[in-house]
Amino acid sequence: MPEAPLLKVSDLRTHFFTDEGVVKSVDGVDFAVEQGRTLCVLGESGCGKSVTARSILRIVDRPGRVVSGRIEWRRKDGSVVDIATLPVAGREMRRIRGGEIAMIFQEPMSSLGPIHSIGDQIIETILLHQDLSKSAARDKAIQALRRVGMPDAERRLALYPFQLSGGMRQRAMIALALCCEPRLLIADEPTTALDVTTQANILDLMKGLQDEYRMAMLFITHDLGVVAEIADEVVVMYLGRVVERGTVDEIFHAPRHPYTQALLRSVPKLGSRGENRRLAVIRGSVPHPFARPAGCGFAPRCEQAIAGRCATIQPELTTLADGHQVRCLLYSDQAA
Template sequence: MADNLLEIRDLAVEFGTDIGTTHALREVSFDVLRGKVTAIVGESGSGKSVTANCIMRLIQPPGRITGGKIHFSPNDAPAYDIAALPNKDPRLLDLRGGSVSMVFQEPMTALSPVYTVGNQVAEAILCHRNVSKEEAFEEAADMLRRVGIDNVDRRIQQYPFEFSGGMRQRVVIAMALVCHPQLLICDEPTTALDVTIQAEILTLIRDLQKDLKNSVLFITHDLGVVAQMADQVVVMYQGRVLEVGSVRQVLKTPVHPYTRGLLAAIPGLATKGARLATIASVVGDADLTTPHPLMTLADGRQVSLSSAQLADLELTDD
C-alpha cells in the first residue's frame, strides 16, 4: 500500500468565461498523505476549492480538466487516475460520497430542508452500502452521537431548520463520515461559523480523524486554522502551488516570500500598535506571477522559486 492516498501531478483546469479563458489551476502537484491531515491554504482565486472539486470530479462546464493526473490508491482496490475516468465510470459513483466525501462551508445548502436529519444520514448509508433501513437508521444514530449531538433519539426526527449552524455542520460531518470515507475533504467548513463554534467543530474534526485514522484534505484561508489542524500544508496562489511542507516547516520557517507575507499579514498580539506587514512589503520585487517548477529542498519541503532565489536560500542556510 502506497504512503500517499492521492498523488496529484501537473493538474490543470481552465474555465471559459464570458470574456475569455481563465486558468484556474496550472501545474498543481502535491500528495495527500494516508491517515494524515493535509491542508491547502490560499486566498480567493488561489484555486483551492477548484482542486477539491477536481478530486470529486465535480468540475462542470464551462470548466474542464485540461491536463494532469490525480492518482488515487484506495486501501481496498487497485489504484486509478481520477482525472482520466470517463464520466459514466461506475468508480465515480463509489468515489463520490463513498471513498471520498466532502463537507462544505454552508451546512444549510448541504442539507435538504424537507427531510429529517435521520433520514438524510441514513440515506447516505443506503446509497453506498447494502444494509436494511433499520440498520441504516441505527448506524446514523450512532454517528450523530459520535459527532456530539445530544438527545439523538429525538433530534434524529427533526428537520435541519431546527438545528443551529454549528449543530447543522455536525450533522453534515456525520453524513460525510457515515460511509467511512478514506478521504474527507473539508472546504472551509468553519468559515461561516462563529469563533467559539469554529473551535468546537475544529476539535471535533481533529478528534474524529485521530479515531478513524482517515485522510483529511482541509481547505481554508485561515492560517490559524491550518496551524491547529494540519500535518502537511500546501500553499496555493493564483492556481499554482508555491510551497509544500510539514506544518512546522511552513508556518514556523516559511521559505517562499508569499508564505512569509501571509504569515506577517495576520494581526496578532505582537503587531499591536505597529503597521501590519502586507504581502507586497514582504515579497518585495520577487515576481509572483512567473511560474517556477517545484523544487525539493534538503529538508524535504517543496517550493516554487526562481533559481536566483534558490541560490540565495542556500547561502543563508550556510
C-alpha cells in the same frame, strides 16, 4: 517499498471556458495526502482552493473542466485509480464520491438538502454506499449523529436542516460526510461560518474522528490559527499553482516563498483563537484571470522580485529538503 500515498495529485489543471476567455483556475497543482494525515491548503481568495477540491471529486461546475493531470486514488484493496480519467457520473466515481472520499463545505446548506429530514438524508447516503437494511442504516445514522456530539440524536433524526442551529447543522453535515467512514475527508472552510467556540468544538471533533479511523484530511482554510492546530503538511497556493509546500513547522518557522512570508507577516498573532487571526491584506492585488503575468504570478506584488527575471521566467518547483519545495527563482538556478 513504502505504500503509495492515499491521494496523489500531479499537474492538475482545471479551466473554465467562459465567453470572455479561459480562466485557468487550477493550473498545474501537485501534492499528496498520506493516510491518517492532514494536509492544509492555504492561500488568498480566488487562488483555486475550492476548484482543486471539487476537481478531486469531479464536481466542477460548468463551464469548468479538468483538462489535464492525474488524481491518483489508492483504493482499499491497494489498487490505484486515476480519478481524472473516470466518467463523472459513472459507477466507479459515484462509489468513490461520498463513500471513499467525502466533502464538507463552508455552507452546510450546500450539502444538506432543504426538503428532507437530516435522518432521511444520512440514511439514504448509507444505503447508497453500504449493503445494509433500512433499520440497520437508521441505527448507523443515529450513531453518526451521536458521534458528532448531537444531543438527543434519535429525536433529531426527524428534524429538517432549517430547524437546527448553525452549529448543529454543521454537525449534521459532518455526520452525513462521515457516515460511510470515508478514507479521505475534504473540508472546504468547514468552520468559517461558525462562532469561535463552536469552531473549536468542531475542530476537536474532527481530530478525534481522524484518530479513531486513520482518516486523511484535505483541509482548506484561510485561517492560520486552524492550520497551526491541525496540519501535518501545508501547501500554499497562488493563482492556481502551488508556490510552496512543506511540513507545518517548515511553513511556519522557515517559510521560503515571499508570498508565504507575506501571508505569515499579515497575521498579528499565531496560536490564539479570535478575530485577529484572519489574514490581513498583502500589498497589491491578485491579478485578473485574463491578465496573468508571464513569469511568476506573484512577481508584481513581490518585494524581493529580481528585475528582468521574475516577471518573465516561470519558476519551477525547487526541492530544498525532503518534502520542502518552493516555486521561486530566489531558490533556483533557473535564473542564472
